[in-house]
Amino acid sequence: MLIRKPTDLRYSQVTPKQFYLNRRRFLAAGPAAIGALGLARMVQAGTKLDGVKKSSFSTTEKANSLQDITHYNNYYEFGTDKEDPSRNAYKLKTSPWTVKVEGAVDKPQTFDLDAINKMAPLEERIYRHRCVERWSMVIPWIGFPLSALLKQVGPTSKAKYVAFETFYDGKIMLRAEYAGIRFPYVEGLRMDEAMHPLTILAVGLYGETLPNQDGAPVRLVVPWKYGFKSIKSIVKIRLVEKEPPTTWNMSAPDEYGFYSNVNPERDHPRWSQAKERRIGEFSMRNTVKFNGYGDQVASLYSGMDLRKYY
Amino acid sequence: MNKVLSSRWAKPVVFLLCLTPLLLLGWGYYRQDLTANPIEYITHRTGDWIIRFLLITLSITPLRKLLHLPKLARFRRMLGLFAFFYGCLHLMTWVWLDKFFDLREMWTDVVKRRFITVGMTGFVLMIPLVITSTAGWVRRLGFEKWQKLHRLIYFSALAGVIHYYWLVKSDVRLPLMYGAILAILMGYRFGGWLADRRRHQLAAGASLKPMVK
Numbered sequence: 001m002l003i004r005k006p007t008d009l010r011y012s013q014v015t016p017k018q019f020y021l022n023r024r025r026f027l028a029a030g031p032a033a034i035g036a037l038g039l040a041r042m043v044q045a046g047t048k049l050d051g052v053k054k055s056s057f058s059t060t061e062k063a064n065s066l067q068d069i070t071h072y073n074n075y076y077e078f079g080t081d082k083e084d085p086s087r088n089a090y091k092l093k094t095s096p097w098t099v100k101v102e103g104a105v106d107k108p109q110t111f112d113l114d115a116i117n118k119m120a121p122l123e124e125r126i127y128r129h130r131c132v133e134r135w136s137m138v139i140p141w142i143g144f145p146l147s148a149l150l151k152q153v154g155p156t157s158k159a160k161y162v163a164f165e166t167f168y169d170g171k172i173m174l175r176a177e178y179a180g181i182r183f184p185y186v187e188g189l190r191m192d193e194a195m196h197p198l199t200i201l202a203v204g205l206y207g208e209t210l211p212n213q214d215g216a217p218v219r220l221v222v223p224w225k226y227g228f229k230s231i232k233s234i235v236k237i238r239l240v241e242k243e244p245p246t247t248w249n250m251s252a253p254d255e256y257g258f259y260s261n262v263n264p265e266r267d268h269p270r271w272s273q274a275k276e277r278r279i280g281e282f283s284m285r286n287t288v289k290f291n292g293y294g295d296q297v298a299s300l301y302s303g304m305d306l307r308k309y310y
Numbered sequence: 311m312n313k314v315l316s317s318r319w320a321k322p323v324v325f326l327l328c329l330t331p332l333l334l335l336g337w338g339y340y341r342q343d344l345t346a347n348p349i350e351y352i353t354h355r356t357g358d359w360i361i362r363f364l365l366i367t368l369s370i371t372p373l374r375k376l377l378h379l380p381k382l383a384r385f386r387r388m389l390g391l392f393a394f395f396y397g398c399l400h401l402m403t404w405v406w407l408d409k410f411f412d413l414r415e416m417w418t419d420v421v422k423r424r425f426i427t428v429g430m431t432g433f434v435l436m437i438p439l440v441i442t443s444t445a446g447w448v449r450r451l452g453f454e455k456w457q458k459l460h461r462l463i464y465f466s467a468l469a470g471v472i473h474y475y476w477l478v479k480s481d482v483r484l485p486l487m488y489g490a491i492l493a494i495l496m497g498y499r500f501g502g503w504l505a506d507r508r509r510h511q512l513a514a515g516a517s518l519k520p521m522v523k
Contacts, residue, residue, distance in 0.1 A: 080481035
């Protein structure tokens, strides 16, 4: 007689993806949703992206599961608990979507999603992602270098920094007073950081368009900086002459600097950054300077005191 | 209600209720349903229950008086001990799963990170209360002394709230809520103390013998 142990299948392995990405919403919708089954309305994420090239910038480390990447998110606009965004981000309407690029450029432009997806050949970039909260993941992003977009608009000589802004709508998102940070969320990079080939605009992960909770439809990914620099759901990009304000820096300047490069030698005032927990692992790993991308990016900061410019 | 509270089943039932958070964590772990970062989840949930049990323990006396349910006092010790029990679990997740018994790292954190300093203080303050929680110790110390010592729980609860407030990144709604509940519970005690004092003064003013409580 064959007696099996209870199955250890997880939702992610048995449930069609568009449902488990926000299964609570599916359950809440009840019979109406069953009637609508198969209609495109329910499909928020998961349009397959074709012609994606591999990249030599990708790590060979094992990527985290889609379940982990979509159910452990910091996206405060949709709630401050890690699982809140997976429950609430379905409210975000990602189509139609435009990204306005303005400021110190020759050709200010507003791109729709179609234009963004065709801006440059899409590449898979499997990057390490290190959160300032001492956890990390490996994520197979799909995107293209931010430099491709910047070159299209033609930065002028006054363009020293790039400022980014996240979509914000108080009707579907958390109030700033509750989140404790200002909205809309803003971030910034120095021009050479923005033009660096590792810096990408991501439009997908795991072969498909981005799930909402991961910053759909288009987000920044800067793998050598703490995760909060990689701003989600971008609606505006502005090239500027002075260092732009950034959300977490405004909230706690002694804890989150403008640069926020991953740096095990510079403690967060409330915790050491020397170690991190890779999601899915039991032990802690040692954190590597620039999140292991030092060979490519350390030269951007030569001569800078990274303890001062944290 | 007092009858229900004094039933011999009441304590076992409350005991099991107090264990429920732990059982749920165990079940969730077995089901792999504790988020992508189960260790962080367990740390946070056990931490929640320390503050909650401290606040529940502190609400026994006000509820007992306001609702005229003297029998509620039977449960106070158990509830307080459960605060300590979840405190031990919370501390262990940190000592073992975060610091992996690295004494130097732990010491650095305790002296350098104020939220850990204050959290550890709150935990340490509970230890004498746990040791002297038996009837034997009440007798040995005498009730007045014992009661004075057990006022340390006020500071433990306050330390817990501050620990939580300093820990969160920006959304301080929950720590503020716990702080507000603690403020109400302490306000009740302060009000009682003021009323007592006034009664004593009146009594003294009328040149009566001070009332024996």
